Amino acid sequence: MNTSFFSVLAEPNRLNIVEILSNQPQSVNQIVMKLHIRQPQVSKHLKILADAGVVDVNPIANKRIYALKPQAFKELDLWLKKYRVLWEDRFNALDKVLEKEKQKLKEERR
Amino acid sequence: MNTSFFSVLAEPNRLNIVEILSNQPQSVNQIVMKLHIRQPQVSKHLKILADAGVVDVNPIANKRIYALKPQAFKELDLWLKKYRVLWEDRFNALDKVLEKEKQKLKEERR
DNA sequence: TAATAATATTCCTTGACAGGAATATTCCAT
């Protein structure tokens, strides 16, 4: 996992755009109408999202239909797998580590 | 989902710290030794991570053991659920939307 | 209590990035 996915979603308007596109692919103007920013900013954000591989474009007539790219989210899901043990593991690894640290301290003092 | 989780992980060193902590909770110095930045920066990044609820601290002697907070990752997982249909759905919604847009255009021309 | 280890904070500077405004580009219909 690299940081580019996180950094593009760190901008509130871009996260909004992603949420909007999660309903269905749509054109720039459709997105503009659902946000409180102007068209040039939306185009800029879409470019950043496209460069990061989060969305892609399909031109239809003189409209451009933006859609989420499944691969990006698939990769995030894969990355997140590593962290599922955090809450799925029934027994808490933290307690064990802390206990071990305390033991080490005691031993050092002997 | 708010952007704070994404924005804290957008910084490469912080993402590194998270990956390091995914192995096990550990002290500031242990983290410093595994990165190429100095202790004050690590402390700063840890503070940002803590403020965002991604990590928390347990003091042991004069060390401070940082650990990932499961809840943060659980929330990301929950958010991501909405996007799983993107690659799990066998039939591709994009094609349908594009087809529909083309239809609309044709109808407008009549 | 003084010294030291471990960690946190402050101040400063610089670079990146978002929005506004204006303009450019692309595509389509006539």
Added chain:
DNA sequence: ATGGAATATTCCTGTCAAGGAATATTATTA
């Protein structure tokens, strides 16, 4: 080819966040 609709790009400015350096704080040990 011309006009208009849809979208993209450029330039500018202000803000914010990261790193460096120095220093402060906290906790432990002697």
